[in-house]
Amino acid sequence: MEAQTLLKLKNQAKEIRKLIISMIGNLGVGHIGGSLSIVEILTILYYKYLNVDPKNPDKMDRDRFVLSKGHAGPALYATLASKGFFPIEWLNTLNQGGTRLPSHCDRTKTPGVDMTAGSLGQGFSAAVGMALGCRLDKLNNHIYCIIGDGESNEGQIWEAAMAASQFKLSNIIAFTDYNKMQIDGYLHVIMNIEDITSKWLSFGWYVQRVNGHDLEQLDFAINRALNEKCRPSMIICDTIKGKGFYPGEGKVESxxxxFDKNMAAEAIEKLEKENDL
Amino acid sequence: MAEKEMRQVYTETLIELAEKDPNIVVLEADLMKSTGTASFAKKFPDRFFDVGVAEANMVGIASGLSAVGKIPFAATFACFATRRAHDQFFISANYAKLNVKLIGADPGVTAAFNGGTHMPFEDIALTRVIPDLIVFEPSDPVSLKKLLIKSAYHKGCTYMRLHRKATNTIYNETEEFEFGKGKILTKGNDAVVFALGVVCVNEALKAAQILSNEGINITVVDMISVKPIDKELIISLAQNSKVTLTFENHQVINGLGSAVCEVLSENYPKKIIRLGVQDLFGEVGTLDYLKNRYGITAENLIKNIKNALEK
Known part of the structure; x- marks a missing residue:
């Protein structure tokens, strides 16, 4: 990746991070941890790879994106708003009655959201269905999907993993947001998913493992996944829960x-002073 | 009338639909031989997906197919379709306002030799609480074909109970059907029986025949769907009948009996006799044994009508 592109993406990721922190701070409570851990993945997808059009969010041949860990909705909303899918002011309506931005993603409410998710495991099966349907229509597109590491406790993830492999869905590029934490504690304490790389390999997927906050590594991995023609792709992303929000970074509680607006403003100020995330 | 395997009608109709509409796709969870869709798979291999023994995943995949414009028909035994995959059908298909056609085979006692684990007495209960969903059960090959076509062109999810085995034909080929419109099959003011599905509609017709020989005339209604429910018909027939009964191959709790009671208690309160499974689990046995066991027989219907008329 050219240095200039990288810098642009890094700045964009920082902007999205700031939007997430301020959106949740404005409300006073929210899924900050798992939203911040996927910022770089969303940034590189929406600013480099996804064939989507904010002015025509329903065009048939677009790439699809499924946020199967639907509780990270705020991260997707910040990204979509920054891309122009809807006015940035909407972000302040998060979780308010009548909002178009509910805590968990809803395809019927938000422009640019391709699938409803929230009951964990389900978005991933839907992504498999989308990949089958798009292949049937001979669309030359891809279905991108982010699943959570805690979400990987769900049996449905592995049912869908088996099916994607059986149906040779090379048009799926999935990411595991591996921040090593779930609601009740560390994964290795609550429900360990190791050896996660071997698991995906043994399910017949093309597996790569990257630092999920390193845009160059993500770029390289997505590129290789796009060139894989036989198998679905899983990019396991080592991430930090709450990345960039100092009161919650690396904490299960995130x-x-x-947290309130003041704490959000303080965190954003600190974030701005950092040169390199 | 000649008997025809219902699963054959199911698959033939899907093939007919698929020939006209490239968006029709079919999903199975390792039961294509039971539901009869193997011939669809042969004809349209690209549009047939057997996901193996993974019903929840099947409904999730069907939802994804729908999200990219396909019209998926996903079938498995009714117990798995509605119990095991309930959250997937609720959230991924219905809450997401997609267009998934879920088929539950072997409703109620027709699960017979598969026994209690496979015997859905609550699939209507589990589906009729889902907003906007259409819940229906054809009673013969003609209504199966016509209603399946209606379901394909309805924009939204549907749940259909499928009796797989052969059954006699009740309707003429020219009969037309609507969801939420019951069919009056016999007429009489002594009693009205609101019935649903192959087993109950046929047993009710048998009872009507026997009773008419004794000078008791009853109205038998094939309700077609539990949701939407034919309110007007229920109210007007309850008003004009001495005895009102519901008759279902399902729990009386939150099935057809409950649905009819809801309509009448709000509009024309009167005593209702709800025949069907009385808060019991399923068990194994022959179809005849099970019909007797749970009181889903013409004899039980006759007994209840006579008792009520004597009072």
């Missing part, structure tokens, strides 16, 4: 955290 899953659904209470």
């Amino acid at each position: 899953h659904n955290m209470t």
